Amino acid sequence: MSSGKLQYYGSKILRNRSREIEISSEQEFTRSLLTDMLEILRIEKGLGLAAPQAGENVRVFILNPVELNLKGHSVFINPEVTTSGPMGKDEEGCLSIPGIYEYIRRPMNAVVTAYDLSGEQFTLDIDNYTARAVQHENDHLDGILFVDRLTPIRKRLVRKQLSEIKREYGPHSRIL
Ligand SMILES: [Zn+2]
Numbered sequence: 308m309s310s311g312k313l314q315y316y317g318s319k320i321l322r323n324r325s326r327e328i329e330i331s332s333e334q335e336f337t338r339s340l341l342t343d344m345l346e347i348l349r350i351e352k353g354l355g356l357a358a359p360q361a362g363e364n365v366r367v368f369i370l371n372p373v374e375l376n377l378k379g380h381s382v383f384i385n386p387e388v389t390t391s392g393p394m395g396k397d398e399e400g401c402l403s404i405p406g407i408y409e410y411i412r413r414p415m416n417a418v419v420t421a422y423d424l425s426g427e428q429f430t431l432d433i434d435n436y437t438a439r440a441v442q443h444e445n446d447h448l449d450g451i452l453f454v455d456r457l458t459p460i461r462k463r464l465v466r467k468q469l470s471e472i473k474r475e476y477g478p479h480s481r482i483l
Pocket of ligand 1: 400401402403443444447
């Protein structure tokens with residue numbers, strides 16, 4: 308089912324609200340999806356990847372546990388994220404939006420509850436860049452991209468780059 312191909316800015320899949328995974332009955336589907344996602348993350352050397360980026364509108368994301376403080380967790384199925392604390396600004400990028408890195412304001416603390424691959428629920432209290440990464444990936448599940456969170460001025464400055472990405476990588480790209 309899974310196309311397993313990295314979706315780029317301009318792909319409609321990135322703009323949909325994703326559905327929840329049926330934990331008990333969709334184990335096989337989830338496993339094969341995660342295999343595709345891990346492969347994309349490895350090849351692209353990314354920090355994280357959400358299922359819509361791999362072509363599936365389901366509520367799943369993965370994060371690199373080596374780079375982030377996730378107590379060993381890397382798979383987040385049906386995550387619920389609650390943010391708190393002061394706002395912080397740091398640089399973000401996205402595998403689906405190559406070449407654009409921008410400073411984004413987000414709450415600096417978060418609590419995330421999710422299921423792992425074995426169907427166990429877990430909760431993590433996270434902060435700083437880890438909280439940022441979780442919010443970035445969770446946004447993908449609601450069809451939100453980090454460039455949507457830019458100030459109007461910054462958004463205008465990257466508009467041309469975004470339309471170039473759309474033209475170059477988009478599924479409906481018109482090449483002359
Ligand atoms: Zn992203």
